[in-house]
Amino acid sequence: xxxxxxxxxxxxxxxxxxxxxxxxxxxxxxxxxxxxxxxxxxxxxxxxxxxxxxxxxxxxxxxxxxxxxxxxxxxxxxxxxxxxxxxxxxxxxxxxxxxxxxxxxxxxxxxxxxxxxxxxxxxxxxxxxxxxxxxxxxxxxxxxxxxxxxxxxxxxxxxxxxxxxxxxxxxxxxxxxxxxxxxxxxxxxxxxxxxxxxxxxxxxxxxxxxxxxxxxxxxxxxxxxxxxxxxxxxxxxxxxxxxxxxxxxxxxxxxxxxxxxxxxxxxxxxxxxxxxxxxxxxxxxxx
Ligand code: HH2
Numbered sequence: 001x002x003x004x005x006x007x008x009x010x011x012x013x014x015x016x017x018x019x020x021x022x023x024x025x026x027x028x029x030x031x032x033x034x035x036x037x038x039x040x041x042x043x044x045x046x047x048x049x050x051x052x053x054x055x056x057x058x059x060x061x062x063x064x065x066x067x068x069x070x071x072x073x074x075x076x077x078x079x080x081x082x083x084x085x086x087x088x089x090x091x092x093x094x095x096x097x098x099x100x101x102x103x104x105x106x107x108x109x110x111x112x113x114x115x116x117x118x119x120x121x122x123x124x125x126x127x128x129x130x131x132x133x134x135x136x137x138x139x140x141x142x143x144x145x146x147x148x149x150x151x152x153x154x155x156x157x158x159x160x161x162x163x164x165x166x167x168x169x170x171x172x173x174x175x176x177x178x179x180x181x182x183x184x185x186x187x188x189x190x191x192x193x194x195x196x197x198x199x200x201x202x203x204x205x206x207x208x209x210x211x212x213x214x215x216x217x218x219x220x221x222x223x224x225x226x227x228x229x230x231x232x233x234x235x236x237x238x239x240x241x242x243x244x245x246x247x248x249x250x251x252x253x254x255x256x257x258x259x260x261x262x263x264x265x266x267x268x269x270x271x272x273x274x275x276x277x278x279x280x281x282x283x284x285x286x287x
Pocket of ligand 1: 029031032035036037038067069070071072074123124146192194196197213224225226227265
């Protein structure tokens with residue numbers, strides 16, 4: 001007989017950005033972009049983006065992640081001035097409402113302006129390697145950071161991604177980024193690590209990273225993961241269109257949480273919240 005699995009979140013005293021991690025947390029996505037892979041153009045107007053952010057918070061998002069630049073495969077970078085104009089009014093309004101706001105950016109000047117406008121978390125798909133000023137800038141503030149792994153850059157990352165051992169390679173790279181942050185003065189309670197599902201990865205790479213997600217807990221920081229609506233879901237199923245991937249998104253998200261993910265980055269907050277509450281009630285009985 002195998003021993004019952006222990007809920008990896010139970011009685012946890014770990015925190016990220018001041019949030020207790022004793023339960024899994026939801027980061028809801030607001031893309032203030034014309035071209036994001038699943039919802040581009042839906043919230044390009046500041047009013048629509050603020051309304052969406054409020055809706056996500058009401059539906060149970062612990063963090064609202066605001067982005068002004070798509071990093072979908074094949075995307076091209078957006079000028080900083082455009083990114084700033086898209087996100088700042090949204091960040092300001094959501095933060096004023098008391099919502100915990102993160103900003104999805106790889107540019108130090110955008111990070112600094114977003115923090116000034118009330119964001120408290122920076123979500124960087126380059127893990128503070130994309131802009132030479134980013135690490136020192138973040139270190140000099142109290143901000144928390146999501147460090148995500150990406151092989152290559154969005155323009156070409158899906159051309160031919162290769163690893164010796166995807167879990168070991170991604171983990172070693174993230175460990176180096178944690179070390180760089182620690183040297184700069186950013187403590188583990190200000191860091192979340194994300195293996196970057198779909199960022200320079202084949203379907204097989206994504207599946208292995210999720211299957212062995214618990215390996216990332218060993219790095220001593222919160223673990224975040226974004227599976228929501230991503231193409232690997234359609235590839236594993238019946239080729240569903242991007243808005244028809246909720247079932248697979250929930251399945252992969254719950255798997256990730258059971259393997260120790262602390263933060264799920266999702267588009268469909270209400271359905272994810274419901275799934276987590278039910279998962280949690282059952283997991284609690286297994287302690
Ligand atoms: N995925 C996307 C963007 N940012 N950040 C983290 N930490 N983890 C992720 O998996 C992740 C991310 C892609 O999703 P989305 O923002 O909806 O699309 P786009 O980049 O096209 O705007």
